[in-house]
Amino acid sequence: MALLQHLKDRFRRERVTLQLGDIQALILRSRPEPYVGIHAMLHVDEAEGGRDLIARLAKHIPSADDWTGDLHAWTGVAISHAGLQALGLPDSALASFPLPFREGMAARAEQLRDFGENAPETWEDAYQGKRLHIALTIYAEDKAALDEAVDKAMGELRASRGVTLVGTHEFGADEDAKNPFGFRDGISQPVVQGAGVEPPPGGGRALAPGEFILGENSESGQPVAMPEPPELGRNGSFVVLRKYDSRPGAFNDFVRQHADGEQEQEKLAAQLVGRWRSGAPLNLSPERDDEALGADPQRNNDFDFKGDERGLVCPHAAHMRRLNPRGTSLTILTDENLHRIIRRPSTFGPKWTPELTASDDGREPRGIYFIFISARAYDTIEFLQQEWINRGNFLDLGKERDPVVGLHEEPGTFTIPEQPVRRRIDGVSTFNRLRGGEYLFMPSLTALRWIGEAGWKD
Ligand code: HEM
Known part of the structure; x- marks a missing residue:
């Protein structure tokens, strides 16, 4: 049985303590098997146009609440620190992000041991000079569902101004979910307390939600550092993207x-x-x-x-x-x-x-x-x-x-x-x-709207 179906079967609404309706589906929802999808990399040339696009995209981002419903494709949006800056967020918010995120992945080569053939100087153009501002990812069960989601997202992009598409990349695998080495992957995943899914046999205990969702208590009993204000940080998470x-x-x-x-x-x-x-x-x-x-x-x-x-x-x-x-x-x-x-x-x-x-x-x-x-x-x-x-x-x-x-x-x-x-x-x-x-921030749905409407100007 595919992992996603297995998780759906183990979902019990009475166990939910998280604000699933505010969390992007991509965070908690496993890939379908088979899966197809696309990553699109965007650059924000002009703040107002960029915010307008974020506001439009926010309407197409499903929340993690929809486990059992008919969701055949899900779009996720994540933003780099350079992207948040280009979108015009206030300095106080920009400064509230942790140092590695503010610096960006290329600048952290020493800490990441990205030397020699892995060094940032050898990277593809899309990852040079902090060009990647917004990463849009769509996962879908089949090509028809993907095309529909891509049409919606690209329609919003065409209707907006001040944002450049730096590149797109399609991906996918059959129902055996095998990677380029012929091994099934994506099998073992942590279970998040309060997300409504009980751990599978051997999956370890469910982990404190703050390990994955900002604003919730982590394994230490406290939330980890969260970007400010709360409208921006709460129910978001961070993403590591590394293309190999x-x-x-x-x-x-x-x-x-x-x-x-x-x-x-x-x-x-x-x-x-x-x-x-x-x-x-x-x-x-x-x-x-x-x-x-x-x-x-x-x-x-x-x-x-x-x-x-x-x-x-x-x-x-x-x-x-x-x-x-x-x-x-x-x-x-x-x-x-x-x-x-x-x-x-x-x-x-x-x-x-x-x-x-x-x-x-x-x-x-x-x-x-x-x-x-x-x-x-x-x-x-x-x-x-x-x-x-x-x-x-x-x-x-x-x-x-x-x-x-x-x-x-x-x-x-x-x-x-x-x-x-x-x-x-x-x-x-x-x-x-x-x-x-790149290091990316995956905002909550509230935060996407807050960015889209320049909520800090209220
Ligand atoms: C890019 C090439 C990579 C390949 C081909 C690869 C392949 C695999 C495969 C086949 C598995 C076993 C199946 C599974 O549990 O899903 C696996 C598990 C895993 N990989 Fe990778 N991986 C890659 C990169 C990475 C990187 C960069 C990291 C971490 C920074 C990572 C972290 C993990 C973890 C945490 C597991 C699960 C271990 C467990 O919970 O038992 N992998 N990987």
């Missing part, structure tokens, strides 16, 4: 080079990720893939790493184990629940095949718009990039980096705990190359 070009051919070559025969190669690929291609976790199916398990939201998260302390089933260095250690004892202690993220990755390009080799990489665009949402997304990504992705100390792995999304300026290693001795394989390269990104 994927190199599935180089990944295939790496796997072929270090394992013999299809079964062993598939196992190594699963060890790099932590799940088999179907989404079945190694810890629930250690020897072979299990399509039914991978597709079953009731079972595909029902595990942790407590029985696998030594990493004999799922290596500590696997992408998924690094980014959600699920009870692994860490050398550098941290509360895992403070680094959970709502992921909305969107895949683009042709489907993965096992025949791809490194010489195919770059021939056609293939990759992922890695998008995640959290009330402190800018801090979380800087922590994840520094500690869990581009270092290995927290797991006693020295300098070993994430094999899927780490930056490998020199060929890296991947350690597989085995008995009697662990195996260390060389030649991990940057399988996902960063092509751009």
Whole structure:
């Protein structure tokens, strides 16, 4: 069963404590499977025209309230700090945003470890010079629903002035929701207390809503810092957008080079990720893939790493184990629940095949718009990039980096705990190359109207 349907089935209105009617649907609503969609990047040339567009778009943004209704497409709007400035927000509001967000992603390259082939100077034009002001994203169940939503949004854009379309990018995946490496993704998501959906088996406890929704109490018992005034900050969230070009051919070559025969190669690929291609976790199916398990939201998260302390089933260095250690004892202690993220990755390009080799990489665009949402997304990504992705100390792995999304300026290693001795394989390269990104603020529906009407002028 598709994840979205599964969440809908688990939704109970009597459990809702959040102001769902004011929160953008995209924050709490999972991608449909299959999904199609589009990202549009806009630049605001003139404040009044830009605000007029925000006011018009606000009418087409569904709220998170509509779980059970007939919603076939949902549009979300997020704005960068440069965008808020271009829209003419008052200085007091602009200054109330946290420093990393104010500086923008490119200026945070040091903290994000975006060096070498991932450095901002190499990024695509749309992400240069703080050009990206407004990001409009539409997710839809099918092409017809997408076209209808795109027509509405583009109609508003045509009717407005003072806003330039910097670029658009279509994305999508079949019902198996597979990314450019042929792995199902978007499986594991945190559950937000008060959103009305109870955690699936193994999904962990529901997390305090303030981890994701501004103005609500976070895991510390207090709300995290919120932009001012409350009309602007409350019920909003922050978004990290990072566009990656994927190199599935180089990944295939790496796997072929270090394992013999299809079964062993598939196992190594699963060890790099932590799940088999179907989404079945190694810890629930250690020897072979299990399509039914991978597709079953009731079972595909029902595990942790407590029985696998030594990493004999799922290596500590696997992408998924690094980014959600699920009870692994860490050398550098941290509360895992403070680094959970709502992921909305969107895949683009042709489907993965096992025949791809490194010489195919770059021939056609293939990759992922890695998008995640959290009330402190800018801090979380800087922590994840520094500690869990581009270092290995927290797991006693020295300098070993994430094999899927780490930056490998020199060929890296991947350690597989085995008995009697662990195996260390060389030649991990940057399988996902960063092509751009930005920190964005996803306002509530109230805030979109407030911006649209220049509410601060009242
Ligand atoms: C851009 C290339 C990336 C690829 C190909 C990729 C692939 C995957 C796959 C296949 C999974 C397992 C399925 C799932 O749980 O959804 C996964 C899980 C995950 N990934 Fe990535 N990922 C990428 C980037 C990132 C980045 C940049 C981050 C964080 C900054 C990240 C964080 C996570 C997290 C938190 C999980 C879920 C772990 C869990 O809760 O068990 N991924 N990823």
